[in-house]
Amino acid sequence: MGLMSYIGEQFHKPTGFGGRLATFVMNKQNWRQYAETESVLELRDTDSVLDIGFGNGYLLNRLAGRYNCRFYGVDISPDMLAAASHRNRKHIGGGKMTLSLGSAEQTGLPDGLIDKAYxxxxxxxxxxLDAGLSEIWRVLKPGGVFVNTVYSKAMLDDLPVTKSGYAKYEIDEYLKVGAHNEFSVKVRPIVEGRSYSIIYTKQEIGG
Ligand SMILES: C[S@@+](CC[C@H](N)C(=O)[O-])C[C@H]1O[C@@H](n2cnc3c(N)ncnc32)[C@H](O)[C@@H]1O
Structure with missing residues (x-):
């Protein structure tokens, strides 16, 4: 495996020292995406909140320090589960957060548990996208919201580490698959042309 593929793989499923390093770099580079995601979520203390692919648990830790919500998180990487659990040990020990191995496509959570997912x-x-969005629809309460923060296809195409192993979607594709899963969908630019939050709302019953 070449160096660029190795680095790309560390963003896909961070493992060992390379994974810890990649997620540390991510935390520094993606501050604007974290801030926008937090702002769009408009968390309230009564919300149950799910982070899908929490990495080293940086954003979960920040949100749990600010809001008295009930937090859940799933990630496919056992090493990230260990790192995020260590970082968030105070919140986990206090019963405010539950982290587990799982994926966007199979969270392992019950139907209708979550108010806000991101x-x-x-x-x-x-x-x-279809498999992830239909699972997220299942775990959201009616009226629940999912915020999907991404880099654009154009931005990903410019990066040397994303040549393989990355599905690079146009923003329209995120909208189309959301509508197919009965979400109402909006887009909020973070940096026009480069980064966006896609906001999916599960309609209220009868709404
Ligand atoms: C680029 S990192 C982003 C980490 C974190 N969200 C952040 O921004 O700091 C991608 C993370 O998603 C996880 N991941 C990859 N595929 C996943 C899937 N299908 N479902 C859930 N998590 C996944 C990886 O293990 C990794 O921790």
Missing amino acids: TVNTAYFWSS
Whole structure:
């Protein structure tokens, strides 16, 4: 495996020292995406909140320090589960957060548990957008919201580490698959042409 593929793989499924390093770099580079995701979520203390693909648990830790919500998180990487659990040990020990191995496509959570779900830079790695969005629809309460923060296809195309293993979707594709899964969908630019939050709302019953 070449160096660029190795680095790309560390963003897909961070493992060992390379994974810890990649997620540390991510935390520095993606501050604007984290801030926008937090702002769009408009968390209230009564919300149950799900982070899909939490990486080293940086954003979960920040949100749990600010809001008295009930937090859940799933990630496919055992090493990230260990890192995020260590970082968030106070919140986990206090019963405010539950982290587990799982995926966007199979969270392992019960139907209708979640008010607000979010993910930052994981949708490129899902087996399909449809599989992830239909699972997220299942775990959301009616009226629940999912914020999917991504880099654009154009931005990903410019990066040397994303040549393989990344599904690079046009923003229209995120909208189309959301509508197919009965979400109402809006887009909020973070940096026009480069980064966006896609906001999916599960309609209220009868709404
Ligand atoms: C680029 S990192 C982003 C980490 C974190 N969201 C952040 O922004 O700091 C991608 C993360 O998604 C996880 N991941 C990859 N595929 C996934 C899937 N299908 N479902 C859930 N998590 C996944 C990886 O293990 C990794 O921790």
